[in-house]
Amino acid sequence: MLVAAYAFGQILEDAGDLDVVQVAIVLDLPAAQLTWGAQPAACRWLRYVLDLGRNPVSARWRPAAWPVWNHRIQRPLRLWSAADGIDSAALDALSRGKAESFRLPSPPHEERAEQYRLELTACRDHLRTVRDHYWDRDWRREHHGDGDYPDQQLWSATDGYLEMVDVVHSLAD
Numbered sequence: 001m002l003v004a005a006y007a008f009g010q011i012l013e014d015a016g017d018l019d020v021v022q023v024a025i026v027l028d029l030p031a032a033q034l035t036w037g038a039q040p041a042a043c044r045w046l047r048y049v050l051d052l053g054r055n056p057v058s059a060r061w062r063p064a065a066w067p068v069w070n071h072r073i074q075r076p077l078r079l080w081s082a083a084d085g086i087d088s089a090a091l092d093a094l095s096r097g098k099a100e101s102f103r104l105p106s107p108p109h110e111e112r113a114e115q116y117r118l119e120l121t122a123c124r125d126h127l128r129t130v131r132d133h134y135w136d137r138d139w140r141r142e143h144h145g146d147g148d149y150p151d152q153q154l155w156s157a158t159d160g161y162l163e164m165v166d167v168v169h170s171l172a173d
Contacts, residue, residue: 001028002046003064006076012099021171024073031063035126036070036119037160039153044146047129067107067115075103113115113171120168123161131155 009022025046033040042123046052052059062068077099080086088100090132107115130153132140134139140150 002026002082003028004068004081005079006068006073006104007079007094007135008073008076012075012103013092014078017055017073020058022058022060022073023079024060024062024068024076025050026062026064026068028064029061031065031122032126032129034061034063035123035160036060036164037123037156038126039148039156041142041148044148047147058122066119069104069107069112071112071116071163072120077103116164116171120161120164123157123164127157127161130154 004026006026007021008024010018010019025048026041027034027074029040029042033042038061043128047059050059060073062070062073077090077094079091083148087102088098093099093102134150134154134161143150143153
């Protein structure tokens with residue numbers, strides 16, 4: 001299920017004091033389960049395995065079917081992949097503040113716009129799914145415990161959807 005891990009955000013721009021390290025975790029799960037901001041129950045165990053709850057790490061899930069980049073994940077740096085293992089050269093360059101050449105390129109505007117619209121639709125569908133199942137006893141039981149609760153699922157789905165609405169609307173500006 002775990003495909004790759006990328007660093008993004010401030011760690012790539014400024015090697016100064018960081019409050020949190022941002023990582024994108026690429027998973028071989030359906031894109032509908034990994035919409036922006038979603039906290040899928042299927043990934044709960046992975047948070048523990050990667051020790052994400054105990055470290056100052058902000059992890060974002062990304063489906064392997066979509067690009068790792070989005071409106072927040074700009075020109076990420078691949079740190080690890082299931083196919084190639086740890087990217088020692090990229091990690092070394094990052095530690096020296098010279099990771100620029102290892103970062104993914106920025107996609108063209110039209111490609112970004114198309115991807116953002118696709119993700120907005122997926123976020124809307126995810127929000128509807130959460131809303132439709134919110135009072136279902138089995139769904140609530142599946143989303144209860146280990147830091148996962150129905151209210152958090154609803155909040156995450158709503159926040160992810162509204163963020164993507166703003167991103168798509170900003171394309172017109």
